[in-house]
Amino acid sequence: MKIGFIGLGRMGSGIAMNLLKAGHDLVVYNRTPGKTKALVSQGARAATDVADACRGDVVITMLADDAAVEGVTFGDKGVLASLRPGAIHISMSTISVALSERLAATHAKAGWRYVAAPVFGRPEAAAAGKLFIVAGGEPDVVEVCTPLLGAIGQSVFRVGAEPQLANLVKLSGNFLTASVIEALGEAMALVGKAGIDRREYLAFLTSTLFAAPVYKTYGGLIAEEHFEPAQFAAPLGFKDIRLAIAAAEGYGVPMPLASLLHDRFVRLLAQGGNELDWSAIGELAAKDAVANFA
Amino acid sequence: MKIGFIGLGRMGSGIAMNLLKAGHDLVVYNRTPGKTKALVSQGARAATDVADACRGDVVITMLADDAAVEGVTFGDKGVLASLRPGAIHISMSTISVALSERLAATHAKAGWRYVAAPVFGRPEAAAAGKLFIVAGGEPDVVEVCTPLLGAIGQSVFRVGAEPQLANLVKLSGNFLTASVIEALGEAMALVGKAGIDRREYLAFLTSTLFAAPVYKTYGGLIAEEHFEPAQFAAPLGFKDIRLAIAAAEGYGVPMPLASLLHDRFVRLLAQGGNELDWSAIGELAAKDAVANFA
């Protein structure tokens, strides 16, 4: 397929490379132009602007947040104004449910097809084509995208015709991960203050019913207090918890644990943690347990 | 070894049977006598009372709560009054850190040896000899117990000389599990109200970074709203969260997520959930999202 790819950050670059390897005809675009080099050297073409990336069968956007997606989508030379008849816009960014719903509506009105397909997995998984993908959109449109999604992920969860449900699943996943960070943070603050070795504790836990990557990865970061450099920066984690809460407000679901996480992030950022990994909220319980009230 | 075993509930029976299979000389006791039959038919001897179970090298207690352990330990014919010189009391019950500390002190004063060895795992794991054991006590005493523990579990996490640390690890583990229940409960309330199939959602999650037994087991119960019969009843879950909070007060560690879980259990029990599985707290978020304010 002829594919335009917009957004070549750590995730986007890996995904685009796998599409290229799978034999697709790729036009790539990034606001900062240097990022296209590696892909061009492998056969991709660098687009001159957003519109130039929208002339194929599919355009994929993989950007940081709502503002970035709005920036490339709307406006005179944006995606909406540039797609060709029959084209599909696949939005892989972790954005709000509300924006995804708005994208679905504006694309439908313009006669374009829209699929939300956010992903679970870190840059290494993107590079390895091992992402987990959640896809929302009209079944026949998602069907058309299947080979393409197959080139970048190891499985696809289809949530149905409403694209924004895919974004909801993604946000709920980040909520679950942050919940693990908080729970491990509190547990390690407790056993650590009692004198138990936090690394041995984690090794034990992850040999039992907690034998999952989410415990190993984040437990390790907390046990080692290893929050720099950030794999996923605290402001991004905060953004996703806020989006989860906004979605929960929209659907009418009170989530007290999400609110607890919200307050942890507000505090972490207020206390100067902007550059830290989001797992640094797992350090706050331990801080509250140390005598320092001067 | 000559072992006395007190407490033949679902966990204790499985553990005792494995000790018997491993060739140990077993004397068993249960307050309700019928429970000794199966073990006696396999070669164990039924003790006439607690004291009668305390004449070997080791006595193991596996009981429901602090009160039960105090009941068999203290008093004229209790464990403390009945052990022989050099004997070891292994306490496998999930009890408070404070009681475990008191047991350590009273046993030391009486000249006995004491090991706290609570376990992770459900009755099937106990029957299969596949428990995960946390052991606290003097290293040489724990060393003596090693073959015995090896007969009932697949691994032993040694936390050091203070027996109560083993109980702390056990309580922290139940806190982590309850945290997963709450997080999944909120996430499923959200995606479920939005129209996503909860079972498919769970199947997807547990194929990703949440691929752990704790998500599969409890996620399944919540997705199916399958809270009866209880595998682990809500009052027991509440007890453990209260003990975790009491321990956290003792060590001086604020745990806001533990407090949230505390309130969930108070509510579940107040609303009539005494007979339900503790995973029923995972249903409360969904209840809060349904119009019923009459």
Added chain:
Amino acid sequence: MKIGFIGLGRMGSGIAMNLLKAGHDLVVYNRTPGKTKALVSQGARAATDVADACRGDVVITMLADDAAVEGVTFGDKGVLASLRPGAIHISMSTISVALSERLAATHAKAGWRYVAAPVFGRPEAAAAGKLFIVAGGEPDVVEVCTPLLGAIGQSVFRVGAEPQLANLVKLSGNFLTASVIEALGEAMALVGKAGIDRREYLAFLTSTLFAAPVYKTYGGLIAEEHFEPAQFAAPLGFKDIRLAIAAAEGYGVPMPLASLLHDRFVRLLAQGGNELDWSAIGELAAKDAVANFA
């Protein structure tokens, strides 16, 4: 002074009438025209549109929320486009800190003067000219408004040159009130379930250190479970808590009690409480204490 007054709801009508009584020359506007009658019969003139209300020395807006204020302020025939040189816009609405900051900036850019002056007090206090006013803006501009504010309130708290600080104080006040509602709700759920008469309990409390209108008013509503008709509807209360949290995010202040209140409102609205008074969140603790888990 020649004053335009936009927004004749229950609060605005009372305020406008007091300005009229104080001898000011009043032009009034309301989206729904019927509301101007009483004021016109007392000597005010009905404006034909928003612009028509902006030709005096001062225009006052008293509207329901951010959207309403944006609606009359921006646009071709809005306040910003219609004020005369030297005119002052006094915004009395309970709006977000962010919008107030934006109003300050846009008015400054247009050459107009802007004062934020939200009020504490209910419709009866507005009618009686007994409101408490918080005023934010350049000191000399606020000084010009003093006689006017004196006609409608019993005191003015001047927060300084940044108008949005006045809005922040207003939002913090509604947060404090909602905190009282929650605290009384929990306390009454407890003593009520124990068998104590809630009205007598409240009468006692408000004779002690809790002798304040906020306890008498809201305690009475909760004790009587008297949530209809709403004096201040739950969606408005929710709006203000959300704005308080948004402001706290902006300034970097974690407010866990505000988050608790947020979750109470999400639940109240999800459960069907849209028409109820915001004090109905004070009923939720009691609901959680009643056996109904079917």
Added chain:
Amino acid sequence: MKIGFIGLGRMGSGIAMNLLKAGHDLVVYNRTPGKTKALVSQGARAATDVADACRGDVVITMLADDAAVEGVTFGDKGVLASLRPGAIHISMSTISVALSERLAATHAKAGWRYVAAPVFGRPEAAAAGKLFIVAGGEPDVVEVCTPLLGAIGQSVFRVGAEPQLANLVKLSGNFLTASVIEALGEAMALVGKAGIDRREYLAFLTSTLFAAPVYKTYGGLIAEEHFEPAQFAAPLGFKDIRLAIAAAEGYGVPMPLASLLHDRFVRLLAQGGNELDWSAIGELAAKDAVANFA
């Protein structure tokens, strides 16, 4: 009446002096003997021991906590063993609902009469005879105590025949006060960080619907960060919140705000605030808003 008075701390001394002034025949006892001097100089007799204070018509106990009350009540020479037929034990201490219930039962069994009469008010109010009293017990017994209670307080709230309900009301009152401290702490952290003067803010608030002693007193302490010396020390505040939560568990009422306060106290004490006034929990929100994550 012939009255024994046990417990001459800051509250007890003031109360005892007022009983003396009202013409009662007083025998006073304190574990630390020096405290009896002032009362003896005004006509009281110093008891030689607890039993010696129990020979009149009434014995009043005013002690720090459950342990102190248990210490003087039970045992060979305690209150229970020393009262005369027909005597009344009035317990004014802030104790647990559970202990009060146990005292009611043990006194009834021994044939004595028991009234729980905890008080609201600080040492100055005790000295001035201006306390607010909550009385629980058989109506005729409380009736007998009326003149006596009238000598020490300005009003009596009678909660009925179950003495422990009086203790419940007292604990709920301290919960409400701590709620105000937390709410003010969060509000002041917010407006303070935004640059508003906290003293002026408080002065404004307490001229509006928050015009109550609880806001003035605690708001002043927080605004001034004046937490030493403690008027009511943090460990005592923590004790009362724990007792409120324990009572709420007993009656089956989830109180999320009480849990939030619980966590605040655990943190304050863990961080070294043992000597501070309990209002110091109102400083924690501000601490969370300051950059210090090193």
